[in-house]
Amino acid sequence: xxxxxxxxxxxxxxxxxxxxxxxxxxxxxxxxxxGKFVLRVEDTDLERSTEESTQAILDGMQxxxxxxxxxxxFQSQRMDRYKEVIQQLLEKGHAYKCYCSQERLENLxxxxxxxxxxxxxxxxxFENPPKxxxxxxxxxxxxxxxxxxxxxxxxxxxxxxxxxxxxxxxxQRSDGSPTYNLCVVVDDADMQITxxxxxxxxxxxxxxxxxxxxxLGFEPPVYAHVPMILGDDGKRLSKRHGAVSVxxxxxxxxxxxxxxxxxxxxxxxxxxxxxxxxxxxIKLFTLDHISQSAACxxxxxxxxINQQYLKTMPADYITSYLSDTFHEMxxxxxxxxxxxxxxxxxxxxxxxxxxxxxxxxxxxxxxEHYDDKAAGKFLKEPVxxxxxxxxxxxxxxxxxxxxxxxxxxxxxxxEFDIKMPKVAQPIRVALTxxxxxxSIDLTLKLMGKERTIKxxxxxxxxxxxx
RNA sequence: GUCCCCAUCGUCUAGUGGCCUAGGACAUCGCCCUUUCACGGCGAAAACAGGGGUUCGAGUCCCCUUGGGGACGCCA
Numbered sequence: 001x002x003x004x005x006x007x008x009x010x011x012x013x014x015x016x017x018x019x020x021x022x023x024x025x026x027x028x029x030x031x032x033x034x035g036k037f038v039l040r041v042e043d044t045d046l047e048r049s050t051e052e053s054t055q056a057i058l059d060g061m062q063x064x065x066x067x068x069x070x071x072x073x074f075q076s077q078r079m080d081r082y083k084e085v086i087q088q089l090l091e092k093g094h095a096y097k098c099y100c101s102q103e104r105l106e107n108l109x110x111x112x113x114x115x116x117x118x119x120x121x122x123x124x125x126f127e128n129p130p131k132x133x134x135x136x137x138x139x140x141x142x143x144x145x146x147x148x149x150x151x152x153x154x155x156x157x158x159x160x161x162x163x164x165x166x167x168x169x170x171x172q173r174s175d176g177s178p179t180y181n182l183c184v185v186v187d188d189a190d191m192q193i194t195x196x197x198x199x200x201x202x203x204x205x206x207x208x209x210x211x212x213x214x215x216l217g218f219e220p221p222v223y224a225h226v227p228m229i230l231g232d233d234g235k236r237l238s239k240r241h242g243a244v245s246v247x248x249x250x251x252x253x254x255x256x257x258x259x260x261x262x263x264x265x266x267x268x269x270x271x272x273x274x275x276x277x278x279x280x281x282i283k284l285f286t287l288d289h290i291s292q293s294a295a296c297x298x299x300x301x302x303x304x305i306n307q308q309y310l311k312t313m314p315a316d317y318i319t320s321y322l323s324d325t326f327h328e329m330x331x332x333x334x335x336x337x338x339x340x341x342x343x344x345x346x347x348x349x350x351x352x353x354x355x356x357x358x359x360x361x362x363x364x365x366x367x368e369h370y371d372d373k374a375a376g377k378f379l380k381e382p383v384x385x386x387x388x389x390x391x392x393x394x395x396x397x398x399x400x401x402x403x404x405x406x407x408x409x410x411x412x413x414x415e416f417d418i419k420m421p422k423v424a425q426p427i428r429v430a431l432t433x434x435x436x437x438x439s440i441d442l443t444l445k446l447m448g449k450e451r452t453i454k455x456x457x458x459x460x461x462x463x464x465x466x
Numbered sequence: 467g468u469c470c471c472c473a474u475c476g477u478c479u480a481g482u483g484g485c486c487u488a489g490g491a492c493a494u495c496g497c498c499c500u501u502u503c504a505c506g507g508c509g510a511a512a513a514c515a516g517g518g519g520u521u522c523g524a525g526u527c528c529c530c531u532u533g534g535g536g537a538c539g540c541c542a
Contacts, residue, residue: 436503
């Protein structure tokens with residue numbers, strides 16, 4: 001039997017880290033087993049579902065490279081099928097109409113809460129079926145009263161619920177629309193899903209779904225409930241955590257490969273290994289090394305992973321991201337050194353593409369102002385001599401090679417009898433605006449003669465005025 | 467309140483009864499490398515929530531306590 005997994009988001013928001021991780025696990029499991037990965041959009045709640053959200057989820061998955069073999073299916077387009085199943089349930093006595101008002105239900109819950117009981121429907125309409133069947137009503141699933149439901153969760157082990165804990169849940173609203181638990185069951189069965197991998201907030205739904213499945217004569221799939229992901233602060237993911245959407249990480253300059261790597265290590269491990277290519281993940285991923293407890297997302301670790309990828313991926317691949325970023329920033333990146341050279345010079349010095357772009361825009365644009373601390377330390381009067389000498393020597397340099405540039409720096413050091421940093425640091429500030437950059441000869445090389453002279457003149461002017 | 471789930475360094479985790487004096491990674495701190503910043507190398511500090519069992523032996527199995535999370539919707 002081929003493995004079939006699914007990712008079933010509801011389009012009521014963006015694809016956040018938790019959703020992305022769940023999608024990744026489902027995708028990996030399908031790919032590892034040469035199975036199929038199905039995408040299903042659970043949009044039965046028409047009030048809250050939006051097309052923007054659907055698109056955002058699709059975009060997020062595309063960015064991460066989580067491709068699906070079937071779908072996207074939309075539950076909103078399968079209404080006839082759900083109605084058919086509900087009718088079937090009704091006819092077989094597995095469901096009944098309930099005419100209770102929402103007010104009665106609320107009072108009932110309130111009362112049960114006061115008596116410190118678990119709020120449950122009291123089967124009023126099952127025990128006292130009203131005569132008038134044309135009045136507004138919902139349809140409830142008749143849950144078994146006795147016995148228990150047991151399933152073997154692939155990550156949690158055996159989980160058992162007593163049927164007395166479950167109540168007769170609504171499967172069709174008074175407006176005739178089906179509800180979540182019913183749709184999930186019908187879809188998973190129709191789509192022949194063999195493994196349901198989802199967040200552990202669904203553990204409580206599982207016994208209800210299994211009961212409906214049995215009433216319908218279907219075999220339950222295998223379940224695997226993965227723990228949730230918490231924010232950096234250990235709290236539940238929410239809007240407060242800056243990056244709610246995985247796409248935000250794209251905008252912040254992270255590579256999809258790094259994001260995937262970071263997500264897969266949240267709740268899954270393979271010994272001590274930290275870095276996994278997509279192919280390795282697929283090869284190694286199984287359900288039996290998923291952890292059972294929630295994990296905090298750690299931005300610093302993501303930064304490190306991202307840098308590992310920046311360091312090792314082909315330069316031209318990184319270049320394409322860098323050019324996109326420059327484009328968005330309005331930087332004319334064709335007017336300066338080649339981006340490949342920029343990437344090679346900076347890939348070990350930054351965590352993200354965005355940071356790389358910010359640190360290297362000075363090679364393409366005149367810098368607006370110097371970093372206060374750096375200028376205060378290095379653009380002071382004593383550097384006038386060396387800097388002026390540097391400027392004049394460079395001005396007469398015809399072959400702008402790294403070797404020649406190095407020699408010029410060495411010569412200036414000798415002329416004033418000072419150490420390398422004494423001349424290199426002021427030049428760094430003059431060229432890049434702050435005191436960190438690649439080796440000074442490489443920095444000069446990248447900057448080019450024309451821009452370098454301009455920068456040095458500007459810096460000399462700055463020192464004289466200050 | 468009821469039910470369900472969870473519990474190893476600050477964080478992600480290894481650990482499937484003896485290999486654990488508890489390993490790795492991020493972050494932190496120190497040293498080395500060095501033309502600044504990084505990268506890299508070396509090193510330090512840092513955890514089995516508590517209590518009972520079971521066992522020759524428990525981080526690992528069982529129970530209780532504590533703590534955390536989730537569910538209890540005509541949301542998904």
